[in-house]
Amino acid sequence: xxxxxxxxxxxxxxxxxxxxxxxxxxxxxxxxxxxxxxxxxxxxxxxxxxxxxxxxxxxxxxxxxxxxxxxxxxxxxxxxxxxxxxxxxxxxxxxxxxxxxxxxxxxxxxxxxxxxxxxxxxxxxxxxxxxxxxxxxxxxxxxxxxxxxxxxxxxxxxxxxxxxxxxxxxxxxxxxxxxxxxxxxxxxxxxxxxxxxxxxxxxxxxxxxxxxxxxxxxxxxxxxxxxxxxxxxxxxxxxxxxxxxxxxxxxxxxxxxxxxxxxxxxxxxxxxxxxxxxxxxxxxxxxxxxxxxxxxxxxxxxxxxxxxxxxxxxxxxxxxxxxxxxxxxxxxxxxxxxxxxxxxxxxxxxxxxxxxxxxxxxxxxxxxxxxxxxxxxxxxxxxxxxxxxxxxxxxxxxxxxxxxxxxxxxxxxxx
Numbered sequence: 001x002x003x004x005x006x007x008x009x010x011x012x013x014x015x016x017x018x019x020x021x022x023x024x025x026x027x028x029x030x031x032x033x034x035x036x037x038x039x040x041x042x043x044x045x046x047x048x049x050x051x052x053x054x055x056x057x058x059x060x061x062x063x064x065x066x067x068x069x070x071x072x073x074x075x076x077x078x079x080x081x082x083x084x085x086x087x088x089x090x091x092x093x094x095x096x097x098x099x100x101x102x103x104x105x106x107x108x109x110x111x112x113x114x115x116x117x118x119x120x121x122x123x124x125x126x127x128x129x130x131x132x133x134x135x136x137x138x139x140x141x142x143x144x145x146x147x148x149x150x151x152x153x154x155x156x157x158x159x160x161x162x163x164x165x166x167x168x169x170x171x172x173x174x175x176x177x178x179x180x181x182x183x184x185x186x187x188x189x190x191x192x193x194x195x196x197x198x199x200x201x202x203x204x205x206x207x208x209x210x211x212x213x214x215x216x217x218x219x220x221x222x223x224x225x226x227x228x229x230x231x232x233x234x235x236x237x238x239x240x241x242x243x244x245x246x247x248x249x250x251x252x253x254x255x256x257x258x259x260x261x262x263x264x265x266x267x268x269x270x271x272x273x274x275x276x277x278x279x280x281x282x283x284x285x286x287x288x289x290x291x292x293x294x295x296x297x298x299x300x301x302x303x304x305x306x307x308x309x310x311x312x313x314x315x316x317x318x319x320x321x322x323x324x325x326x327x328x329x330x331x332x333x334x335x336x337x338x339x340x341x342x343x344x345x346x347x348x349x350x351x352x353x354x355x356x357x358x359x360x361x362x363x364x365x366x367x368x369x370x371x372x373x374x375x376x377x378x379x380x381x382x383x384x385x386x387x388x389x390x391x392x393x394x395x396x397x398x399x400x401x402x403x404x405x406x407x408x409x410x411x412x413x414x415x
Contacts, residue, residue: 014044028058031125032065032415055150055415064414065124066364067174069131069152071143072407073114113139113160118152118172119403121381123363128403131172133184136160138168140195145411148204149228150174152411153187155209156194164215165193171228174415188231192222196300198248198259199409205229208236208250208257208278211243219244219265223278237283239276244268247299249316255280256341258316261292261299271295277341288336291343293328301359304367306346315342319367321350321360351382351394359407369394372406380404 014023030038039046048054058064116139118131138157145152154170169187197212210223219242224235243262251258257278261271275291292299306317322328328347335342348367350358360369367384381397
């Protein structure tokens with residue numbers, strides 16, 4: 001197999017005595033977990049592995065590993081250290097008295113909230129690990145990956161101590177090596193604090209966010225876009241409707257951004273049937289009606305982007321995961337009035353009843369679900385090969401007990 005010439009520019013003698021193409025075929029086969037160590041071997045290896053073209057070569061050779069990144073609560077809440085009676089000094093009491101007035105002006109602190117972590121399932125090697133993060137990440141933050149940039153972002157959510165929406169952005173550069181945590185950094189915060197919002201990567205460097213709710217539980221219309229390379233946020237035209245607990249997807253062409261369903265401030269829990277799609281060229285939103293037929297069901301954790309569509313498909317193709325007892329059409333297509341945008345929904349039956357908690361998504365063209373809330377399948381991940389049109393079956397994935405809690409958000413990245 002021929003190796004792309006761009007990756008050899010300025011690099012010679014990758015492995016002394018071997019032709020460059022053969023040396024490259026050797027290096028792309030090294031598992032991702034050893035990439036950090038490989039950077040210490042020599043300057044040419046460090047330069048090579050840090051270059052984004054190396055990841056592209058791994059994918060081209062079929063050697064890239066598939067990582068499913070999950071934001072999920074850890075198995076136990078954060079420890080609470082209560083002071084022993086008599087150990088509080090007079091100085092400490094004075095300090096507490098001085099700050100009491102300031103504390104009254106701030107949101108109350110909540111003790112014992114669960115810790116959230118970033119778990120990674122390596123679907124290629126069937127292994128799990130948790131990424132080391134230098135500080136507590138927000139509860140209910142959104143997880144989104146930018147494949148070409150090699151980065152995973154955690155955005156928004158709730159402050160773990162005050163339970164108030166935050167503007168926080170955390171960026172992990174996966175070129176630092178699996179689980180190293182050395183390349184975590186804080187990105188520029190959003191212009192508005194929000195949680196339970198729509199979020200999706202669009203193009204190679206941008207992430208769009210829209211909707212969600214503020215600290216007063218008001219559904220938001222506002223939207224903005226983040227450029228991960230420039231570390232900059234830009235506000236865009238707001239949506240026509242406020243949408244809390246909505247879900248976001250990128251469109252297959254035209255770099256559009258779809259915000260699915262959600263509910264308004266006065267209609268909490270009543271999910272809208274429509275969606276809004278943002279056109280970055282026109283800086284405008286278009287509404288598509290009758291996309292989400294389940295007023296009692298949140299699209300979050302129940303919809304996922306299906307396998308990539310070939311050709312010039314101008315829309316988004318989604319899987320809709322429904323309980324085994326829910327009635328629904330097997331497939332439906334909806335276009336906007338201008339016939340520029342299309343949303344295609346295909347239902348996938350979950351191996352559970354309506355009484356079970358489920359989070360479902362997609363993994364390299366396969367459907368994946370995490371199941372909690374009772375029953376034989378509780379605390380496990382399951383996967384379905386959707387390409388098998390006849391006799392689709394769910395199969396179990398090895399899920400250690402420390403990784404069995406229901407995730408809030410997820411993203412997929414190839415390394």
